[in-house]
């Protein structure tokens with residue numbers, strides 16, 4: 001089947017053709033959870049399907065750069081994806097783990113402030129968070145509060161908003177994802193920063209990035225800026241749609257696909 005018939009008009013095939021014709025100068029960048037790996041009730045149970053891993057492995061042999069940009073720790077993203085040949089920007093860009101790196105490089109912009117979010121949460125009433133159904137995940141400089149699967153998700157989310165306000169007053173930056181609040185030191189990282197540092201490392205001049213959530217909009221924005229500044233001859237933002245996708249995702253995408261299978265179809269097409 002041709003990509004035109006598979007993609008209902010071939011919009012993405014036309015946009016991505018410049019990458020496929022010059023793979024050595026192209027970067028294939030992707031979010032992990034909700035984009036490669038299906039969202040599951042508990043983040044630690046997530047898995048990247050074998051077909052996606054195989055497509056990424058094939059891409060990494062032909063393309064200039066293949067990388068994952070994730071809210072997870074960089075080493076955790078690499079374990080989940082299972083490929084050492086890719087680059088990983090973890091913790092929304094606060095950590096960079098390039099192929100062959102033993103340990104991630106931290107973002108120097110938050111040096112000395114890595115413990116601020118953990119110290120803030122340790123100072124709250126832990127029983128209040130637990131009673132509301134919030135589960136804390138320790139990601140080093142970023143502390144996450146999850147409420148997916150809580151007995152009363154609405155009550156848990158409402159408590160998360162209170163914590164976000166208190167965190168903001170304590171000098172932390174709250175960021176929202178799919179049923180998760182993350183607190184982080186102000187000013188570091190971001191998926192926009194991750195896009196810029198990954199593309200700078202390899203000097204590629206065309207790139208695609210796919211994501212499913214609010215933090216991915218930062219990556220979209222930076223990719224568009226690089227395109228408008230002429231640093232990229234092609235930059236394609238792919239929105240992976242789901243029932244939980246924020247409304248802006250479709251608005252700010254160049255191309256949308258219906259779920260993870262749609263992005264996998266594009267990865268396999270790029271690898272052919």
Ligand SMILES: [Mg+2]
Nearest residue numbers: 031033034213
């Ligand atoms: Mg995601």
